[in-house]
Amino acid sequence: MSLAGFDARHVRLTVEGRVASILLDRPERKNPLTFDSYAELVALFRAAAADDTVGAVVLSGAGGNFCSGGDVHEIIGPLLDRDTKGLMQFTAMTGDLVKAMRACPQPIIAAVDGIAAGAGAIMAMASDMRLATPRAKVAFLFNRVGLAGCDMGACAILPRLIGQGRASELLYTGRSMSAQEGLDWGFFSRAVEPEALVEAAANLARQVVEGPGFANAMTKRMLAMEWSMSVEQAIEAEAVAQALCMTTNDFRRAYDAFVAKRRPVFEGD
Structure with missing residues (x-):
């Protein structure tokens, strides 16, 4: 299946030329993920792997935020009623999203504005390139909800991006990494003003697809x-x-x- 023919129902997908854009579009809640949107994103990136007409993917969020992570009411609450087998099924699915992003041959560009927390921070981390606005805040806040920082590959990937010590601080404290810290530490490649973010990401994607x-x-x-x-x-x-x-x-x-x-x-x- 080509991405152009993908029937996306839980995120917004557009394909222009050889650039596919995925928009997390629940701005009233800062674009949280649900069970359905997790599964759809996995399917989208797996479909991208089979579509050689697409050369790059842009991932962004609507309404001035990237993604606030798993929806508290639609994911976190229901997880409390699952047994161990059910919880393992969920964590395997969340890990599948990162696996699908990393296996997707096209470079993925994350355009991060505002909040990127929990799974939102992970999706930014799992992308190949990251642009930010000055108001971007990235938080691997798993320990703040009683969980370990070792979620969806964070302990493997984040230290390679910003160093072991800095990654350890973020994963142990759950505090936000500011846009300036992200730039200084190499998490973001550059910052642009919010009104220029979408076009900057699109321009970078077009530059990529012009290559071999x-x-x-x-x-x-x-x-x-x-x-x-x-x-x-x-x-x-x-x-x-x-x-x-x-x-x-x-x-x-x-x-x-x-x-x-x-x-x-x-x-x-």
Whole structure:
């Protein structure tokens, strides 16, 4: 299934050119997730993995906030009545969202405005690039609701983005990371004013999709795989990956364009 034909009912999906945009659209509650929206997001990112007409994904929230996490009334409350098996089913599903985002070959750009808390912070973390507004606040607040900070891959991914000590502070205290801290620590790549956020994310996505699609997907794959490799293993793996990219038509297009002194037009094959 192409993303253009995906029947999204719990989030808003648009596809323009080769950029897919996913909008969390419950602004009156700061865009919390429900059981249904969790499942739909997993399905969306899995569908993206099979759609080579899409080259990048933008993830954002409506109404001046990104995502406030799991809906207190629609998720947190019902979880109190589940047994261990039912709770494991839920936590496996939430983990599936991060797995689907990381397995999705297209780079994902999170446009973070306002609150990104709990699962919202996780979705920002699991994206490949993150833009922020000055009022963005990111909180891995699991311990503030009596849970461990080790949720949905936070203990694996967050230290790689901002360092072990800083990640530890956020996960142990549940406090918010400000936009400026996120910039200083490398969580965000840059900040833009709220009214410019959507267009900045779209421009970055368009810049990505103008590149060689197969090679971009390979970059994302290797960034993930090399976390668990030694430098020597990474060099060997990259040699294979780069050789594969040299078999693509985009590699030849780049050479032909260079010889002709023009900009290459990549097609992703």
